[in-house]
Amino acid sequence: MLVNELQTPALLIEQTALRHNLDTMTAALPGARLRPHVKAHKCTSLARLQYANGHRGFTCATIREVEAMAAAGLGEDLLLANEVLDTRRLGRLVEDGHRVTVAVDSAATIEAAADGGIREVLIDVNVGLPRCGCPPGEAGRLAGLARRAGLVVRGVMGYEGHLMLVQKEEERRERTEHAMTQLLAASADIGGELISAGGTGTCTVNTWANEIQAGSYALMDTAYQELGQPFKLALSVLGRVISVASDWAVVDVGLKALSLDHGLPRIDGTEVWFCSDEHTTFRTEGMPRRSVGDLVRVQPAHVDPTVALHDTIYLVDGPKVLEQWPVDMRGWR
Structure with missing residues (x-):
């Protein structure tokens, strides 16, 4: 055709540009340093290309995305980076052998995770974006609640989404450092191996998180292009x-x-x-x-x-x- x-x-996706984007990001953030966010493309065919580039863990925004990734054989390590109050469908995926981690930021979301059959969580910390996430000082208490509920706390996540389109790179870097200082303090309180953050707008400046949840980089858009990203x-x-x-x-x-x-x-x-x-x-x-x-x-x-x-x-x-x-x-x- x-x-x-x-x-x-x-x-349309132009193949040459897509391949450039995937390979450029893999060179910058190889393997587990990148946890691609599939909400940007919602396409398991594209996710398979990211997997083939060595990225075996993925970020999802909805239960539907988690289920589709698992059904496509891409369920080695799926993070639902969003609070949900009914995790039963996710719990069934865990029973089937898929690894599913859920973000929690309250006693209610911790209870929902445990009741639905989830075994692993990240404590979601507010690092400046007025959306989800607990205050940094509350992370330790919530981690304790999660562990008493029988959950494994893998670490913390915090999304500096309010900084993604800051035009000046130096300002973006400085403000990202401030946000990540809060996340690192929460990480010190609770332990765990993961410090998960970031996105396409901060992927070149966020050197504090040990995994970056970028997604839009694969396809790009005109808003992100104005930042001079590669x-x-x-x-x-x-x-x-x-x-x-x-x-x-x-x-x-x-x-x-x-x-x-x-x-x-x-x-x-x-x-x-x-x-x-x-x-x-x-x-x-x-x-x-x-x-x-x-x-x-x-x-x-x-x-x-x-x-x-x-x-x-x-x-x-x-x-x-x-x-x-x-x-x-x-x-x-």
């Missing part, structure tokens, strides 16, 4: 021009095909004006003329929620479609 034969909108844009949404006016054109890729939470998408060589449900309008004044039917590759500003809107990923090499991958970790059931 050729790219121009695809029904649009269609989610990764290439591999992901785009293919669309067709469906209407042309004197100063603008419209492509059939809109809010139902890409996420705008990090800003407007990019179309090379022009200026995107706005997006609506099924449309993206971009400037043509002073640009090469566009015609109805022209193919356009729209580059999203945020990978993760964009991928979650699609059922299929097409791996491509220029005009050729090489493989068709299901986005088999999307959804909740």
